[in-house]
Amino acid sequence: MPSFVLFLSLIYALTGVSFQNKNEVFRVFKIWDNAKHNAFTDLIKYQGKYYCVFREGSGHVPYPDGTDGKIRILVSGDGEKWESVAMLEKSDYDLRDPKLSVDATGRLMVLMGGSNYNNSTGELIGRCTHVSFYNSKEKYFSNPVPVNIDPEIKSDYDWLWRVTWHKGTGYGVMYRKKDKTRSELFLLKTSDGLDYKLIKPLPVEGLPSEATVVFADNDDMIIVLRIDDGNYSGKIARSSYPYTAWTWKDLGVRLGGPDIIRFTDGWYIIGTRSYNVRNQPRTSIYLWKEGEEIKHILELPSGGDNSYPGLLIEGNELWVSYYSSHEGKTSVYLAKIPLSWFEANIKQ
Secondary structure (H helix, E strand, C coil), X not given: CCCEEEEECCCXXXXXXXXXXXXXXXXXXXXXXXXXXXXXXXXXEECCEEXXXXXXXXXXXXXXXXCCCEEEEEEECCCCCEEEEEEECCCCCEEEEEEEEECCCCCEEEEEEEEEECCCCCCEEEECCEEEEEECCCCEECCCEECEECCCCCCCECEEEEEEEECCEEEEEEEEEEECCEEEEEEEEECCCCEEEEEEECCCCCCEEEEXXXXXXXXXXXXXXXXXXXXXXXEEEEECCCCCCCEEEEEEEECCCCEEEECCCCEEEEEEEEEEECCEEEEEEEEEECCCCCEEEEEECCXXXXXXXXXXEECCEEEEEEXXXXXXXXXXXXXXXXXXXXXXXXXX
């Protein structure tokens, strides 16, 4: 039987649930449910503390009678007791899908999408990626400002979904939909988190969208990419510096809000929305290695509107932030999973 632990305080409510598998246990905690809709998470460790970021709103999108999204930032010293330290908002923008990273100067930054809607019809009329930086001396996050996209490719519908920093440079994949059947994809780089230059358009057919970048030991760049048409199979790509020639492969699984981190011996951990049970969305964790079939490791307690995980290896555990509505209300959760689960699956 799962065991239940309840932590309460004036500033947070946290529920822990333990799950057994071959004499090993992983734990899941609800860390936030204050808003009507709490979703699209990310997770990072910075200066000895843990930060979790996500969107608060009235629903998945504002239309028809909701409000624009705001970005909530939580902090914790142990990953169990969490408190709010900031709320980022901007008039006339639905801020969403916040992503955390540490720039070349050591600043914590939050990258986020900014969507504009027609208030009468709910039609999307523009997108503009924003960024906020943390002032560690004054202990505050700056107001979100638009990033500057290379004028060669800039449009009114750009979404730079996540930035990954490597050896002083930030890299990210920007996408925009041209119509209902085609998206454009661009690999960008930055030195300051604010100005982004084009490296190369990425020639992926159909409707590619959300992408996360990670780096191998030899500095190769790996991209995991969501696809929203055809068989919906996500893709993974690899390139050596200067990241202009790419090899693409189908992963064989559908992705949503994918994150990827390096694990061990060429293996990577992928967190994403999956459709493994009766085509119903769940938040799932996979293992992947070049030349190997992707391995489904586990499904986290989840259902309905869910997923968009953030991944962090902390000690001998994988920490996963994600959101889910399986308990009736879209809430933010944190899972702590022993790395031995993944090591055992690699050996199989």
